[in-house]
Amino acid sequence: MIGGARTAPHPADATQGALPMDPVRHLYVHLPFCHHRCGYCAFVVETGGLDRRDAYLDAVIDEITHRRRELGALDTVYLGGGTPALMRPRRIARLLDAVADITAPDAEVTMEANPESVDAAQLEAFRAAGVTRLSVGAQSLRPHVLSALDRRATPAQVEGAVRCARRAGFRSISVDLLFGVPGQTADDVRADIDRVLDLGVDHVSWYELELKPGSALTRAGTHLPDEDDVADAYEAIVDALVAAGFEWYETANFARPGHRARHNVAYWRGRDHAGVGVGAVGTHGATRRRNAPGVDRYVAAVRDDGAAPHSREALSPATRRREAWMLGLRLREGVDMREVGEPDDVRALDDLVDAGMVHRDGSRVRLSHRARFVGNAVAGRLMDFGA
Numbered sequence: 610m611i612g613g614a615r616t617a618p619h620p621a622d623a624t625q626g627a628l629p630m631d632p633v634r635h636l637y638v639h640l641p642f643c644h645h646r647c648g649y650c651a652f653v654v655e656t657g658g659l660d661r662r663d664a665y666l667d668a669v670i671d672e673i674t675h676r677r678r679e680l681g682a683l684d685t686v687y688l689g690g691g692t693p694a695l696m697r698p699r700r701i702a703r704l705l706d707a708v709a710d711i712t713a714p715d716a717e718v719t720m721e722a723n724p725e726s727v728d729a730a731q732l733e734a735f736r737a738a739g740v741t742r743l744s745v746g747a748q749s750l751r752p753h754v755l756s757a758l759d760r761r762a763t764p765a766q767v768e769g770a771v772r773c774a775r776r777a778g779f780r781s782i783s784v785d786l787l788f789g790v791p792g793q794t795a796d797d798v799r800a801d802i803d804r805v806l807d808l809g810v811d812h813v814s815w816y817e818l819e820l821k822p823g824s825a826l827t828r829a830g831t832h833l834p835d836e837d838d839v840a841d842a843y844e845a846i847v848d849a850l851v852a853a854g855f856e857w858y859e860t861a862n863f864a865r866p867g868h869r870a871r872h873n874v875a876y877w878r879g880r881d882h883a884g885v886g887v888g889a890v891g892t893h894g895a896t897r898r899r900n901a902p903g904v905d906r907y908v909a910a911v912r913d914d915g916a917a918p919h920s921r922e923a924l925s926p927a928t929r930r931r932e933a934w935m936l937g938l939r940l941r942e943g944v945d946m947r948e949v950g951e952p953d954d955v956r957a958l959d960d961l962v963d964a965g966m967v968h969r970d971g972s973r974v975r976l977s978h979r980a981r982f983v984g985n986a987v988a989g990r991l992m993d994f995g996a
């Protein structure tokens with residue numbers, strides 16, 4: 610716990626539990642099938658067993674039907690994985706048809722796309738099925754970095770996927786990249802920046818590699834690169850993308866004007882969202898729901914009574930306020946204390962303002978430019994995450 614223990618209830622927490630339960634406007638659907646598990650990946654993934662895709666899709670549609678009352682007019686739909694493209698266009702079309710009557714006409718419908726799993730005809734079919742935004746998992750365009758991550762796609766396949774997606778007419782195209790990869794030099798990062806800018810995408814998510822429990826890299830005892838080198842890589846990425854006209858709107862996300870990821874922004878702003886499918890997580894009011902992993906169990910349970918195996922966690926007002934601060938500070942515009950309440954440590958906020966780490970404008974608080982490189986540490990000074 611970084612901010613100091615606090616036992617008395619925070620005044621802001623008194624009202625937060627009483628917020629009305631609006632219907633959810635953001636839907637995440639988890640499509641878990643992959644051909645193989647990449648070295649850094651700890652997501653809920655099923656390698657092989659593709660013959661279960663129809664049964665899985667039936668179950669997903671049944672779960673949506675079962676939980677229909679939670680959902681309002683959908684502003685965003687996010688098809689994540691796993692490798693959603695392995696569901697092929699006809700299943701994606703069936704899935705989107707199942708929610709067509711509650712999907713807003715201008716909804717953002719994102720699908721993650723692994724470059725090696727899509728071709729031009731499929732991308733056109735995904736577009737025709739109603740996907741508006743494609744998020745291409747590149748991770749790097751340097752062969753030895755891809756190989757350190759045990760990725761299957763080649764740089765040429767990444768470039769081909771983006772080119773075909775553009776031709777297919779997606780409204781917005783994003784690429785995911787990683788920095789802080791073992792063996793990735795400053796020159797590799799520079800080369801990735803140059804090639805990403807050449808791709809002409811609308812949005813870039815550039816994450817720092819984390820060694821997740823259970824991933825092959827973690828099990829192999831892999832060491833991450835030196836912290837200072839990783840910080841330099843991050844700064845180089847931010848500087849280059851901002852200079853090229855991208856807005857650095859979230860810690861790891863950059864958008865051309867009008868191309869922020871609406872689904873993810875809703876999440877960072879703490880909006881309610883529903884998660885459907887194995888391992889999917891959602892938050893509605895003061896409840897977090899986590900679906901269990903395991904396709905076979907999921908399919909059987911939904912077939913039996915429509916309900917996916919899941920657990921529920923009651924979120925205390927203090928937890929919700931802390932999460933709202935932690936996620937909101939990731940955004941360029943920061944948080945509005947009229948919405949999220951005050952931080953646990955109000956004096957730390959004053960100190961951070963004096964130190965130039967945080968800007969405060971009325972009730973709005975946001976990180977200064979340099980503090981955005983150390984956002985988690987700043988959030989840790991303001992909030993008692995260990996409490």
Ligand SMILES: C[S@@+](CC[C@H](N)C(=O)[O-])C[C@H]1O[C@@H](n2cnc3c(N)ncnc32)[C@H](O)[C@@H]1O
Binds near residue numbers: 787817
């Ligand atoms: C749901 S994941 C995977 C989507 C897709 N199957 C793929 O591999 O491209 C979305 C993104 O999270 C990021 N990611 C996954 N594992 C990560 C890790 N261990 N550390 C940091 N970022 C990670 C990657 O950039 C990835 O593209």
Ligand code: SF4
Binds near residue numbers: 643645646650
């Ligand atoms: S990183 Fe993506 S493609 Fe690789 S195993 Fe994880 S979900 Fe599948």
